[in-house]
Amino acid sequence: MHQAILFTLALLTFSTTASAQQIHRLAFANAKEMHNYFKVNVGAPIISGHRGTKEAGMPENSIAAMEHVLKHTQAIFEVDPRLTKDSVAVMHHDARLDRTTTGSGLLREHLFADLKDIRLKDAAGHTTNDAINTLDDMIAWAKGKTILNLDKKDLPLAMTAAILAKYQAYAWVWVTVHNVDEARFFLESHPEQFISMHIKSKEALADFVAADLPIDRMIVYIGSEFQESNTAVHRFFTQKGVMCMISTAPTYDKLTDTADRAKHYRAVFDDGASILESDLPIEVSKALVD
Template identity: 50%
Template sequence: MKKLSTLFSCILLVGAGKMAIAQTEMNILKFNNIPEFQSYFKHTGKDMPLISGHRGGTTPGYPENCIATFENTLKHTPAIFEMDPRLTKDSVVVVLHDDSLGRTITGKGKLNSYTYAELQQFRLKDPQGNVTNYKIPTLKEMILWSKGKTILNLDHKDVPLAMTAKILRECKNDMIMLTVHKASEAKFYVDDNPNHMLSAFVLTKKAFYEYEKAGVPWKNMIAYIGPKNQPENKEIMELLHAKGVMCMISAAPSYDKLKSPAERAEHYRETFTMGADILESDLPIEVAEAIKPIMPSTGYQQKFWSKVKVK
């Protein structure tokens, strides 16, 4: 009995050691220049499945749109991250999905009725509604943190395009992705800076041809094609793939909502086997585990993946 107890203790120690190692390493994406950055998102047909953490990911103890949450996800998998810039009363750009307080941050009322200084009294909540010690971050803080670690995809809420472009210049980080909902927004960004990478809504053939007519370079974009990978996506996906454009499905409003982990995993894998290149999810850590059986042993994107020690 004593021997069994000792053996069990050793197993626990080994397991704890492995967990400690996992918790002190972070997966990062690192590019030396813009051509490398753009090539990472070029569809070739022989690419690694890519994961995007929707608002950073949904994990107990970690609020959405929070640097600590992004870092937690990166401890488990290489990923890019969708996030949500918004304006305060005094025109500071912070990161919060909702236009009001309450769901993800303590406090009440509209976000834009508070100055940035006033928002410092509040704390972010985790997905279960528990209050954490984290404060609302600014967009600049997020961009500066991301450099040399990952790619942020800035959704378009209420921040004027010109203000977003100005912040990127001030942060001196061109390796950021910008969500655009139509061709005119894409044209604005590439005219402002030909290095801008876009996450473009291309839900229809009409939208595809509008981007083409606007002269937006295909090498400057990935395409969001909907919340599900289904037969209706096939034609638009083929058009985009022919241009070298990666296609992204967002599971946040669809597959992430399924109650069974096994069912979610099946749909995550199927999304890639049906041809999608990027899966955006509220559960990026779960997605990374689910797609292990279909993950190629090698691929172009791997050369930009590495691990760093973290505290």
């Protein structure tokens, strides 16, 4: 059995929902417990569902997609909050509605009430029964089940911080940051806020080191595959116990052969990543125990 994936067998926990459906949960009593779990050689290797999943006809950025994944494997999820015209935070990746919903036009030009009859589409363009979820609903749903990693779209940093403060969601919601200024804002906004920071090159690493920011509340996204440009980044952070994440959504997920994808998923962990983010998290989990 592939040694990097023994976490799937050893650490998965199960609980029963009201519908009697068993799911895999990742839950923490408090933010400190969560922070301690997501460290190299402490927390197990982690699967992250990119926008939830696009498997099994599930619509991206939906509670339904995440629930489906958790029926099969423990996972965390990268998701995308955006604002409606009346400043309601809803879960949608694109600026436009057309690709992933039955609506059209810019999301930012629609009132929240305008979205009530819109339905989400799956990756093949088929209409589902699922409506667009609000960020509030998703945060409430995720508590005690998983970790949400909020990517940066058009929500002002202060609004995101205020929403997290409202729910005191520091034990189960992260924020993605793309530069040291965004990182500084969140790390200083609340002592328990956890971040997922993009640092993909030696130059970006130098900027981070120069900023002298705390390093005990973060994971680092280093790119879509291991390469020469991010080797120093990976070495620097893993030596300090900080988990590094590879996203295979733009790379290995697009390979046409299932066995070939599985080989690359296993290699990501063998090469030293602690977190693998994928559009196909269920497939990744299966690849790791084959």
